[in-house]
Amino acid sequence: MKELTKAEEEIMQVLWNLEAAFVKEIIDRLPEPKPAYNTVSTIVRILQEKGFVGHEAFGKSHKYHPLITKASYTQSFMKGFVKKYFSGSYQQMVSFFTKQEELSLNELEQLLKELKKDQQS
Numbered sequence: 001m002k003e004l005t006k007a008e009e010e011i012m013q014v015l016w017n018l019e020a021a022f023v024k025e026i027i028d029r030l031p032e033p034k035p036a037y038n039t040v041s042t043i044v045r046i047l048q049e050k051g052f053v054g055h056e057a058f059g060k061s062h063k064y065h066p067l068i069t070k071a072s073y074t075q076s077f078m079k080g081f082v083k084k085y086f087s088g089s090y091q092q093m094v095s096f097f098t099k100q101e102e103l104s105l106n107e108l109e110q111l112l113k114e115l116k117k118d119q120q121s
Contacts, residue, residue: 001068001076002050007035011043012052012066012073020056020065 004012014029015021023041027034044064047053052073055062086092098108 001073003077003080004047004052004073007043008047008050008052011040011047012068012070015053015064015066016070020063022061022063026064 010030011026014026018025018029021029023037023044026044027037027040030040044053048055048064052066052068053064054067055064082088082090082093086096094111097103103111
């Protein structure tokens, strides 16, 4: 799966939240300063070419919807991130963030409980 640019990811976040939207509805959900209609339309078409977005035609208008779930993109992105920055080691990543964020023992225990719960399901 290809990695999204910052602008593409911003639009995908809106589509994941709305589940389907016209370009104008996407723009309404983006932060200020709002990008131009043509800019958003172009990015949505790029997302369509990449296989992230599909559409339903309503005359000359198109309603866009995600073809990739947020969870599947997140999983793919994280695998690439860990591979690129932590030599593929999730242990190194957790260690890094533990040191950076100065997590307490209680927070680490909660994290371990969540990980164990996820592995059991």
